[in-house]
Amino acid sequence: MSHYFSERPYYSKLRVRKIQVTIRGRVFEFVTAPGVFSPKYVDAGTLLLAESMVLRDGVTVLDLGCGYGVLGIVYAKLCPGSTVYMVDVNEQSLHLAKLNAKINNVKNVKIKKSDLYSNIDDLMFDVVICNPPVSAGLDLNYRLIEETWRHLKDGGIFQVVYPLKMSDRFEEKLRQHFRKVETLARTGTHRVLLAEK
Numbered sequence: 001m002s003h004y005f006s007e008r009p010y011y012s013k014l015r016v017r018k019i020q021v022t023i024r025g026r027v028f029e030f031v032t033a034p035g036v037f038s039p040k041y042v043d044a045g046t047l048l049l050a051e052s053m054v055l056r057d058g059v060t061v062l063d064l065g066c067g068y069g070v071l072g073i074v075y076a077k078l079c080p081g082s083t084v085y086m087v088d089v090n091e092q093s094l095h096l097a098k099l100n101a102k103i104n105n106v107k108n109v110k111i112k113k114s115d116l117y118s119n120i121d122d123l124m125f126d127v128v129i130c131n132p133p134v135s136a137g138l139d140l141n142y143r144l145i146e147e148t149w150r151h152l153k154d155g156g157i158f159q160v161v162y163p164l165k166m167s168d169r170f171e172e173k174l175r176q177h178f179r180k181v182e183t184l185a186r187t188g189t190h191r192v193l194l195a196e197k
Contacts, residue, residue: 023050023074030068030100035092037067037133045190046131049161050074052185052192056157057081059126064116064148065089069097071129076106085123087114117147125151128158134166142173149177152197159184159194167191 016033021042032039038046050071057079063072066086076084086109088094094113101109114120128148132141148158158178162170164186171193174181178195185192 021047021070023047023070024078026074026077028070028074028077029103030070030073031096031103032068033092033096036090036096037093039068042070043131044187045161045163046070048185048187048190049129049131049159049192053129053159054127054157054184054194055079056127059083060124061085061127061129062087062120062123062125062151064128064130064144065132066097066111067093067131069093069100069111071131072097072109073100073104073106075127075129076101076108077104080108082108082127084109085120085125086111087120089113089115116144117151120151123151124153124156126153126156128152128156130158130160132160132162134163138169141170145170145173145177149197154197156197157194158197159192161190161192164189164191167193 016031018031020029055078058081061075061082061084063086066072066088072084072086086097094111097111112119132144174195178197180196182194184194
């Protein structure tokens with residue numbers, strides 16, 4: 001069985017689709033395809049994080065597990081003085097993220113293949129944003145939190161969205177590593193947490 005968090009997800013035929021979404025009052029267009037997370041529309045968790053994330057301009061940002069690029073592209077567009085790294089293990093996602101950066105005329109992004117921090121281990125970030133693959137299991141998601149703490153500069157922030165029913169468990173893990181954790185936004189299905197190093 002293949003998943004969107006696989007390196008080369010299986011899909012029978014490439015069916016490209018273009019979606020349009022308004023985020024923070026701006027219209028963005030994204031090309032998507034089978035084999036990536038939420039190909040038919042921007043999922044509720046990503047949308048909530050995109051609308052509520054704290055923006056710092058002039059800093060180094062990481063969109064961890066970028067998918068087809070929504071979070072990183074929105075951040076880069078709204079904070080043109082920042083450098084936004086976008087990484088994913090899924091090659092189809094990376095191909096689409098590069099196309100979407102061009103479509104949205106975003107030039108301050110660096111898109112790389114990486115399994116979590118494996119190919120960017122030498123970099124440190126001021127901001128990390130992420131809609132993690134919760135379905136990949138607790139071990140991977142706990143490792144994601146630990147590795148993010150190690151790759152954040154002092155005072156850096158990790159902004160992450162979880163399904164509401166699982167958010168307490170992940171908040172507890174965040175509090176084991178970060179000095180401050182707070183809720184940025186909440187709906188009936190998702191919760192955005194901000195953790196400060």
